[in-house]
Amino acid sequence: MHDLIETLIRPEIRELAAYHVADASGLVKLDAMENPYVWSEAITAEWLEGLRDVTLNRYPDPHGTCVQAALREAMEIPSEMGLLLGNGSDELIQMLALALARPDRTVLALEPGFVMYRMITGFIGMRYCGVPLDADDFSIDLPAVLEAIEQEQPVLIFLAYPNNPTGNRFDADDMVRIIEAAPGLVVVDEAYAPFTDRSFLGLLGDWPNLLVMRTLSKMGLAGLRLGYLVGPHAWLQQIDKVRLPYNINVLTQASVAFALRHRALLDEQALAIRAERQRLLAHLTDHFPVHAYPSEANFILFRVAPGQADAVFAGLKARGILIKNLHHAHPLLADCLRVTVGLPEENRAFLQALGACL
């Protein structure tokens, strides 16, 4: 069997480690950029009542019509633009790559960035080009990106706005320069849109190669797995052809429509997270010997003294707090850790534990 595995499974897949999710049992979970708020008893009861009408024997609506309508009503989607739904935005990244895939074609992204751009490109057997961000403030190194575009002629570019794991929002003029220089599609990934004031949604249509991707994951609905891609119909009609049938299950369809009727509540949560983020950032900056990077997202990247990241991460875990250790993730992230903004009491517990570890 092992010989057959060696022969059949592509070497680049054999070399990969499976996507690892840390076990958070019994820990304060501040590692995965989730929204910490759960629904009240009353809203939960209303949601469960609505699910009584869901039937499980039939396949779901293949186009998620009610989800599309709910998104159009609740989110700021330009009416002339198309909408494509994914099982999380991860699936949309995969669909985009699949639709453009050829072994000699390149996908370009900025690094450090969201790892799935590189991973999915690899799964699909395309070339990947990661262009480093500025080492000091993680801004776009525009000359480097323009040169990489010139050399690699990427068919697809991902720009996360704000960026994960650095938390900053890139300069919009730099992004425009990239969109204009790109020979292919540019996808502005706005996963963290609820926590910032700028968006490219309103600019859709200004360039024929621009798409915007969003997700409900950071709005307190990560468990539903719903991402959406917005852009000109002509693009989305093509990308839709590689979508697996029925990718949005019936429970998600029913729940998204319900959750978006409570959009005001989701917005309130995002505002609370933003306020809490500023408190957390100020505390980290004022009281600890760390360098905390300003964030437009629901997490904060911070750098500890050289060589200390593993010990700080382990120390926090021993005190019941799980964050993300990025020290080994990318050379520009040496000594860096990332904490997701949690509930006020979770953030206090994190700060207290951090104080004990430093």
Ligand code: PMP
């Ligand atoms: N884009 C970015 C920048 C992310 O950080 C994440 C998740 N952490 C995603 C996309 C994927 O989100 P999801 O699949 O949950 O929609």
